[in-house]
Amino acid sequence: MPGKLKVKIVAGRHLPVMDRASDLTDAFVEVKFGNTTFKTDVYPKSLNPQWNSEWFKFEVDDEDLQDEPLQITVLDHDTYSANDAIGKVYIDIDPLLYSEAATVISGWFPIYDTIHGIRGEINVVVKVDLFNDLNRFRQSSCGVKFFCTTSIPKCYRAVIIHGFVEELVVNEDPEYQWIDRIRTPRASNEARQRLISLMSGELQRKIGLKVLEMRGNAVVGYLQCFDLEGESGLVVRAIGTACTLDKLSSPAAFLPACNSPSKEMKEIPFNEDPNPNTHSSGPSTPLKNQTYSFSPSKSYSRQSSSSDTDLSLTPKTGMGSGSAGKEGGPFKALLRQQTQSALEQREFPFFTLTAFPPGFLVHVGGVVSARSVKLLDRIHNPDEPETRDAWWAEIRQEIKSHAKALGCHAVVGYSESTSICEEVCILSASGTAAVLNPRFLQDGTVEGCLEQRLEENLPAGCGFCHIPYDELNMPFPAHLTYCYNCRKQKVPDVLFTTIDLPTDATVIGKGCLIQARLCRLKKKAQAEANATAISNLLPFMEYEVHTQLMNKLKLKGMNALFGLRIQITVGENMLMGLASATGVYLAALPTPGGIQIAGKTPNDGSYEQHISHMQKKINDTIAKNKELYEINPPEISEEIIGSPIPEPRQRSRLLRSQSESSDEVTELDLSHGKKDAFVLEIDDTDAMEDVHSLLTDVPPPSGFYSCNTEIMPGINNWTSEIQMFTSVRVIRLSSLNLTNQALNKNFNDLCENLLKSLYFKLRSMIPCCLCHVNFTVSLPEDELIQVTVTAVAITFDKNQALQTTKAHVEKSLQRASTDNEELLQFPLELCSDSLPSHPFPPAKEHLESASSNSGIPAAQRAVTVEKTSPMGEGNFRNRSAAPCANSTVGVVKMTPLSFIPGAKITKYLGIINMFFIRETTSLREEGGVSGFLHAFIAEVFAMVRAHVAALGGNAVVSYIMKQCVFMENPNKNQAQCLINVSGDAVVFARESELEVVSTQQPAANCQPACTGGEVTT
C-alpha cells in the first residue's frame, strides 16, 4: 500500500447555466480514482461555486497511481431528474510520483465536455504521499523520469545511455464495441478518453519497469503513439531511450570539471570539448567522484514482460560486420570493438535521441528506413499482442541489418510510425545509421587513452561526416572525397540523416526547409489485393521522394539533410509521400555540382532551345539560392559544374525496402563519374513536369527562414519572442478521374500555399525563423487531403545573425567554456548545465558588476519567478500591471523545441500526455468545420497550459501534436476530432533574472530551482 492520493476541490468559475429557469447552476463534484468515488456538497444557485471541500483521500497501490488518471466530474444537481454532467477534468498524477518533479498539482483546470467543449473552470489541489517501499518495485516503476525531449534534458547529464526501450499495449476500441450502439456519443467518447489514458499509464509503467531492469532512471526521447485500427482494436505503443541521468544541481557533478585550473583562463578553447560532461573524462582527470550505477550489459536482454517480441528466431550476430573493420587502422578497430561489445547484446541498438552529448556520435552512415504493409485483423487476446509486436520486431530487425550494411552498429534519431486505411496498415521505421562512442554506453570507466586518441582523430566539426563503412566494399555507390575540413578521412558527397545538426558541425551559410511531395493513385481494392498494390507502389514512391529531395538539395546548393522525415500515407485510392528535412552546406563535404538537363530528341531546335532555357533557369536558381542562404565556401572546389554525364539518375544514402525486399538495397547501380554534376533527363512530359515543379518552390519572403530541426544553422542570436502554432488544412480534390500529375500539383500547391500563409501570418515577427516545422499528411476520406503543421516561429536579432558561421562556431565553443567557468564560480548555484549568457567577462568581474547593477533583493526576484507558475487568478490580476511582451506572468509558453530562447530551464516537472475527443452534432452552428476545429485546438492548447500551470510550470518544451484525426459528416451536421499531444512541462527563468539570483546568492542554500515545487498558493 505505498501511496495516499489527496484531492481537494476548492472552487469553480464561469460555469454554464444549467437551469434555464433561474439562469444558475447547482453544481457539485465527483472525484474518482480507480473504483473509489467521493462527492462534494451541492453548491446551490451559483455559476462560481465555492466548495472548499475537505481532503478526499485515496489509498492506492503505486501501480494504480501510475496507470489511473484522477477523474473529476462536475455535475448539476437536479432534484427530480438525473443529474446533468457539466464536464470532466482528467489529471495525470504521474508527475507527482518522482521526487524531483512537481510536489503538488494546484490550479484552475478547464472543465471539458466532449460535446460542448470547455465549460468553465475548476480549482483543484492534488497531493501524493508516497511510502518508499523499495521492495515493492515489482509492478510499478515510480521514480523513472520520462522526457519527450529527444536530447539529454538541460540541467541533467547523461551518465550512461542504455538504449532502446519499447512496449505496446492493445485493447478493443470502445467506439467499435456493441455497446456503442446504445450509448450516447458522450459516453462513448468518455469511455475512449479514459481507456486511452489508462493504457498510456500502463504503457509508461511497463516501459519504466524495463528501464529499471536496465538500471536506468529515465527515458529520454519518449514517443508514444496511438493506432486507431478501427474494428481490430486500439494499439498504444511507445519507444524511447533508457538513460541514467544525473541532476546537475548536485555539487558532485561539477567536481570533475575542476580538474585543470588552467582551463578557466583559456580564451578560445577550440579543441576543447564544449560540454562540462566531457571534462570528466579528460585524460588527466581523476576519474569520477560519483558512484555510477553500474549496468552490466546482460541486464538488457530479455525479461518477462507480457508483450515482448520474441526474437529467438533471429540469431544474435555481432553488430560490426567483418568487412567494416578493414580501414581506419588499429584505432578504429579498437573503437569498433569497444562499441561493439557495448552494443552487442542489445537487441536493438537504437536511440530515439536526435541530439547527443558531445563526443557521443562518432560517424554517421546515412538514413536507414524500412516499411511494411500489413493487413489488420482482430486482436483476439489483448493480453498477448504478439502479432503487433512481431510486426515491429521484423521492421526493427531490418533497420538493424541496414545499419550493419552501412558499417554502423547503431541507429540514432530513430522513430516509428504507422498509416492506417481501413484494414491496411503501413508500418514505417527510420533512423540514421551511426557509429557511437562507447563511453556513454557503458559504465563510464573505459575512457583513458582511447579517449585521447579519439579526440585527436576527430577534428572538430567534421568527424561525424567521415564514412563509417569500408571504402572498397561500399554498400552502395557513392562518390567519396577527402574531407574538406581535415583532409584526412573520406567523406561522401551528400549526407542524409534523421538527427539534428550536431552542435560542433561546421556549416557554411544558413539552412532551409526542403520538402519532397508526391502522390500516387492506386485502385481501390480489398484486403490482400490492396496490400499487394500498396507494396508494389512503395518502392517507386520512395525512389521518387528521394530523387526529389536530391534535386531540391542541389538546387539549394547544399550538400546535407538533417532531420529527414519521410511520411507515407495510405488512403482509399491514393498514396501520399511527404518528406521534410533541413538542408545545409556542411563545410566538410564537397561542393555540390549543379543540375544538368539532358534532352532526348537533340535534333529539334525549339526543343533544344527550351532545354537550354530551362538549364539557364536552374542555374540562376542555384546561384540565387547560394546568395540567399549565404553559401560561399571558403575555397573554390576543383570540381566545377561538369559536363553532362549520361547517367540516368543517382541514388545515394537512403536505404529503403519494403517488407520482403531488404536485399534490394545492395543492388544499387551506378558507377559514378568523377564529376558530381547531377543529370536530369527529360525524356517525356512527366520529367518536364518534375523539372517545373522543382522551380515552383518559392523561397520564403526575405526575413524568413524555416527548418524542421531544432535550430537553424547559421542563426544564433535568438530573441525571446516565440510563437508556437498549429495550422490545419483540408482540401477536397475536384474530380474523380484525377491523374497523378494533377494530384501532385494539388498536393504541392496545398503545401506551398500553407507555407505562404504561415509566412504572411507571422510577418510581424520578421526577422524570424520557423523552427521544427512538422508536416503531417492524412487522407481522411476519398477525395480529402489533410495537412497539419505545427511549428514555432522565433524572432532573432538581425545584426548578430549576420555573423559568419565561423564566428558562430567559435562563439558557441566560447560560450560553453564560459559556462564551465561560471559553474565553477557558483557550484551550488542552480541545476544547470550551460548558461548561455555573457560571452566573456571573467567570472569575478561579472559577479561584481551584476550585483552592483541590480538593486533588487534576491528574495524578491525569487518571488517573481514563483509567480509564473499557477495560472490562477492572481496572475491574471497581475497581468494588467505587467508589461506585456517580456512578462512571464501567467503566460505558459509552448514550443516543439527542447529549449526556450533567452531563458534557462531550471526544472522538469514531468511529461504531459493528453488525449481529447471532441464531437459535435451542430456543426453549422459552431462555424462549420473550420470553426469547430479552430475552437477545439484552442481548447487543447488551453488545457495543456492549465495542466502545466497547475504543476507549477511556465512552459511546455518538446511539444508535439502526435495525432489530429478529423472526421466530418456535413450532411448530418456532425463532426468528430481526436487530438493527442505531448511534451515536457518545465519551469524556466529568463537569463537576466537568473543572473541576478545567482550573483546575489553565490553561496549556500540557494535553491531557486525549486520554485515550481514550492508554489502552493
Place this chain on the structure above:
Amino acid sequence: MTSELDIFVGNTTLIDEDVYRLWLDGYSVGDAVALRVRSGILEQTGATAAVLQSDTMDHYRTFHMLERLLHAPPKLLHQLIYQIPPSRQALLIERYYAFDEAFVREVLGKKLSKGTKKDLDDISTKTGITLKSCRRQFDNFKRVFKVVEEMRGSLVDNIQQHFLLSDRLARDYAAIVFFANNRFETGKKKLQYLSFGDFAFCAELMIQNWTLGAVDSQVDDMDMDLDKEFLQDLKELKVLVADKDLLDLHKSLVCTALRGKLGVFSEMEANFKNLSRGLVNVATKLTHNKDVRDLFVDLVEKFVEPCRSDHWPLSDVRLFLNQYSASVHSLDGFR
C-alpha cells in the same frame, strides 16, 4: 481543388489590428479582402489573394469566437482558452466598445429598445456605417446600460469596472447611458449642429450637478436619474421673470457688471428679458418628463438661437451666463 478547412491556431492568439478594424466596421470577408488588397498589402508582402482570403477568414473566425468574451470583458481576462497579452486584451476591448460619432448622434437619447434596433437599417443607410457595425454599437450601448442601470456608485467607475474601458471611453458611455435613461431629444434638425462631444460635456455636468448622486452617493441609480427635488426647486425660479421688479433688478445688476465688457452689450440689454424668460421657462418646466426630453431643443430655441441671430461671440455668451447666474445670488430671496 477546394479548401474545406483552413485554420491557424497560435499558442498566443494572433490579433491583426487592421483586420480587427475591418471586422468591427462590419465588412464581410469578401469586402475586407478587397479593402486589404487595395491597401497594397499584397505588394508589400508578396502574398497572393488566396493567402489574404485565408488569413482574413481566420482572423474573422477568431474575432467571432472572442466576441462572446468581449461582451463581458472581465471574462476575457480570466478565460484560459485564448492566451492574449494584456496590452492586446486592452486593445481588443477598447476597439470593440469604440463607436462612430455619426452613429451615436443618431441614437443618443433614444430608448435602447427593440424598436430603435429596428430603425438601425435606416441609420445605416443614412450614415454609411454598415448595419453590422451599427448593431454592434447599439448592442454595446444597450449592454452597458443594462449592466450599470441599477447599480450604486459612480456611473463612470461602474462602467470602467465592468467593461474595463479607458477613462475617456467610460465617460462617453456614461453620457450615452445618461442620455438614454433620460431620453433627451437630440435628433431634431435644430440640434444637428451639436456634436456628441458637446452633449457628453453637458451630460458630465448634469451628472455632477443635477442627479441624485450629486446629493447622496449611496443610492441606486444615483448618476442616472435627475434629482426630482432639484427639479421641483427649479420651479421657484419662476419669480425671476414673473416679478417685474425682480426682473428689472436682475437686468440692471447684469448690465452694470457687463457694461463695457461685452461686444454685444446693446443687443443683450435689449434682449435681456426675453433671454431670461426663456431660460427660466426651460428650467421651471423640467418637472414634466416631456419637457425634460426637450431640454436641449428648448435651450437652443429659447436661448441659443436668439444669441446667434445677434451674432454673440462665444466669450460673450459665457460672460453673460456667468454674470446672469451670479447676479441672482444678490437678489432678495436668493441670498
